[in-house]
Amino acid sequence: MSTKDVTRQLATWIVGCRLDDIPAPVQAEGVRTFFNWMGCAVGGASHETVDRALAGIGPFAGKPQASVLGRGERLDVPNAALINGISSHVLDYDDTHLKTIIHPAGPVASALLAAAEYQPMTGADFLNALIVGVEVECRIGNSVYPEHYDRGWHITGTTGVFGAAAAVGHMLKLNETEMVWALGIAATQASGLREMFGTMCKSLHPGAAARNGALAAFLAKAGFDSSLRAIEAPRGFANVLSTKQDYNEILGGLGQNWEAGLNSYKPFACGIVIHPTIDGCQQLREELGDAVRKIAAVRLRTHPLVLELTGKRTPKTGLETKFSVFHAAACALLRGDGSPTAFTDEAANAPDIIALRDKVSATSDTSVHEASVVIEVEFTDGRVIEKVIERAIGSHEKPLSNAHLERKFAHQASLVVGDEVTQALMALCWRLPELGDVGEVARASVPAGLRDAAE
Template sequence: MSPDYHKSSIESGIANVQNVSAAYAMWAVSAPRHFGSEATHRAKRAFMDVIACMVPGALDEAALTLRAVSSQWGEGPSTVVGQQRGQSAPLAALANGTAAHALDFDDNFDPAKAHITAVMAPALLSLGEARVKSGADILEAYIVGLQIATRVGQGLNPFHRNRGWHATSTVGAIGAAVACGRLVGLNHIKMSHCLNMSTSYAGGFMSQFGSMTKPLHAGKAAEAGVVCALLAEAGMTAGHETLDGPTGMAQLMVGPDLEELRTKAEFKREHGQTMRFETDSIGEPLAILAHGLKVKRYPTCASTHRALDGVLQLIAAHGIKANDVTHVDVYAPVSHFNNLMYRDPKDGLQAKFSMEFCVAVALQNNSVGLNDFTPDAVASSSYRSLMPHVHRHPVAKSESEFATRVEITLKSGAQHSVSVDAPKGRADNPLSDMELWDKLRQCCRGILDSTATERLAEALGQIDGPQPIATLMALLR
């Protein structure tokens, strides 16, 4: 963190603020402009990754369906990825957020239990382009919004998410609103209204997983972030107990047993989740450094990733061939299997949430990529024939308490097993910068030619500079 960040100078003024949302708003407008080179680099990587995801995501059926309708709603200054005509900042955020999450290739953020960058980046890029902001301005606002999303997520999770709320569209909307409020320079009173207003946009259920509405959740949350910042800037007000009040988010979106759950969470504190809204030290540790983001290696639900890493490790170590396998036993936290509700997926959207299908792909191809979720691929007998060999074993422990274990049994009777705690892409096992560039090129292949891809890569490499973000966004039209 930058040496000019001093807890005493920023948070001493917050210490006497009793209201949670007011305290968060105060921190969001008082935090420094510079968080240090490592925090900026991590934010830069997050934008590189999510923009890579937007390129093929813009051609997904969900994104195309949305644009077919929203393109009729008028023009504006902000880029919609894959569309020549710009639109208003809220509509561009809606379209680009949907595209960012459409392929489930975008990052995860554990404290919030959300695909946070797929919400916050589209909101900031769309608003930043409309307001002629630089990439450096946008990255700084992202770090601020991420910090508040962390504190809200830690105050609601894990039970908010475990009870079926899609935190990408609940916590994500709040993080995006604060980030956008920071970008346009709201004062602490208007920032408080912005944050509180965004809770009225927070919604979305895990029952939408495996449908086009799941990525729409990210788009709607991104749109909400822009709208709340602009309305608060114009003078719109909101209630002030929307997080922790008697009819606030914690009571209504966790449950009436909130206090009992807080006692349970206190003993685990997974990803800093205590079910309490931290106000004593809002900005420390800085979340982007302390927790980091999980950049995806595979375009599937993150709950498959530890198992997929395990399968590929065993293939590499023992030369396993798909037709030699009789059983693949996957032992994983029950929360992972709760996310993977499709044992017999009918389309590519469902297949991304199927442990059976994803493991079959890994066995057959020794890889899992974007082309494995087309209609033809999902119907392929080469995958379908392997799926019955994959067996689920839910374990009643949290992710931090139990490493996913994969056991492969061969026709010869040989058995091989491996446990995976940190999937490739997690902050403590990150993709290298080169691997991230390779992901960008993979996402652009067949959509942008090599010259256009390299221009985009060059612009992304300079996103932390002073040039207007419109320079980069023009390459995505």
């Protein structure tokens, strides 16, 4: 394998990959990826963050070419990709490539579906491009993780732009040189800072990656060129944004070993490293009943990433609670909740949750797996019990079933668009490979009344 032309070798694979080249289990995971993403995008559509983003860009948006999922607005393709990327991530309920903590679908599906409303494509072609995009972003992520992430880059934003460019470029049938350009245009727009976690700006990262990746593909199609070695050059993406550059992670086994088949889906609407704690605390609540009111202290032993990513001791807003293991533990013990309703401004400031949150402590332990936790609960009478979660629900060892994905989709989407629209939308998403026009899914996400008003 030559490291002198990584970008070109990757582009060659992107251009040549066909749906028949993708194993059936990976295709099935691609459908699950799309299904989960759509539920999250519609579920997040009414969030204040989306309202403010639309208020900011609305006056400058172009022709109404693509749907804002779950809402009545229609925007130009780049801005529709931006908004749908924001809404799909704002609840922190989306998918996760566990090896890198990338949330793959937000940048890729948001860009691709917006483009597909402008240039219609079949569901099968969409699935092909979606899987290609997810594969590209995850492999590029593998090549620089964890050093890239440890430097403070939000890897969903920085690698998602490549995935979006690859997917839309595949849809546009870019040739090899054009695809190299698209990857280069994407590379020079790679961005997203972990400092933004707990703010509206975090969900901007996948949205911006979707918009910028789509633009990269459209610019390349128009003949807009870039460096031919944007990933591997001394001043390219990998060398500038990371101290690790393992190009075998990009090219090794390409088309044979599939990162897109390793996607996972969140059972809880928060940072994924908190999930073992919520899983364990929900189980404790079921076992303890009213005794949770007699808790004197909760002590957690967690993987070091938990406190690094979710160590907010006194969150004040719903977005901040998604990065507080202390809040998550208290809310799960008191309410049994890990859904979006557990991470609202109301929950952040609820007196009973705050009181129990203040009794929760956590210590880092390198011997604890990322998907595990040890929870020790002490009661007011001095009694102590322990709960160990070896692998949390949603991990590779305990993946969410299709039935669980449907419950998750229905719970969040029905609050925004109602039960009837939600049920019809879920059925369409499962039928993705059969659809003659995938844009039908985007349009079906908008209730008739809102759609009529927009028209």
